[in-house]
Amino acid sequence: MFIQHTKWAILWALLILLLCGMPSNEVPHVSLLDFQHSDKLVHFFLFFIQVLLTSKGLSTQSTVEIAKSYPAITSMVISICYGGIIELLQLTLLSSRNGDILDFYANSLGCIAGGLVLKNVYRFRH
16 A cells, blocks of 8 residues: 555656666756756756655555654655765765765755645645
8 A cells, every 4th residue: 555655756766766876977968957057956856856746645645654644744854865865875886976965955955845835735725
C-alpha cells in the first residue's frame, strides 16, 4: 500500500538521482536556461516537485500515521535529507560530478517553497 501511494514520489526521486548522477556534460541542455547559475533553478524546481509528490503520497497512505498527519513537514524533511545525500554522493562517490553546497541550498529552498505552497493549499482546503 505504501509504495502504491508514493510511487510517483519514488519515481521522481529516482529521476533526480539519475540526473544528478550522470556526468555533467551528458545532462540535457535547455537553451531557455542558458544563464549563469541556471542549474540552481533546476535544483530548486526538482525538489519543489519532490515535496509536492511526496506529500501527496504520504497524505493518502495509511501505513505511517505521523506522515499521514503531517505530510507537508514530513515530505520537506525527507526531501531536504535526500538532497543532502545526493550532494554527498556527488562529493564522495561520483567522480564525474562535484558536490556543491549551493546546490544543497537550492534543493532545500525548493523543498521549503514546496512546503509553504502545501501549507497554504491545506489551509484553504480545510
